[in-house]
Amino acid sequence: MRYVVRLDDEEAAVSYAQLPPPLREHVSGELRRLAESPSTVSRRAHFPHPQEGQLFDVEPVVLLGVKHWVTIMFMYSRDERTLLIKWIVHRSGRVL
């Protein structure tokens, strides 16, 4: 079963829209990979909160000499049909 992916409008959706377009395309593909099989590609978060959710590390990618590391925090909806994306973190660095 493929999950629906839903992003919080005020945070995750904004972060997603701000990614450089080629990186956004990569992240979009990775979100679709996540939606196919979230339990096998994500890891549990460990923060001091009972409903903290899961973390998904996007496959690192090099675009125009810059490497990108993106981490996505999500949780399952109550009906287990949707992945609710709470937060997207993006870090980048130039590579040789």
Next chain:
Amino acid sequence: MVTTAPQLLDAQLDLLDQRAGDGPGRQAAIYAADVEDLIALALETLERIRRRCDAHNQNGGKEDGQALLNYWRRWHEIAVRALAGVEAAESQGRRLEQADAFRFAINEASIAVDWERVLAAQQRLESGGGGRTLEEIENALRRQA
């Protein structure tokens, strides 16, 4: 004298803090040779913080959640400083085995820095009030382009 888990974690963070140096000005010359060890120490320290949080959640939240978040935040602050040393080593052509894992760990810890906003996002999503599907967002971005 018995060393308690919090004392051990504090001591490990102090050690990491000391090894990370004081910023981009010093890191390349002094720490490049030890950068693999620095990453290993950082990841091990973070794993200790994760275990503390797990214990807290398993025990019904008896520990101070804010204090635990502060461990994450302190680790993040040190790790960002240590990253300057990692980048300096990489710029000299060194391939560091755990460099990706380290950057993902920094990403993870940065979530603690913005914890209140993360919780607010969670509450919006749980209430069903906020959020758009990936397809809706992509369609909107295409229209803007």
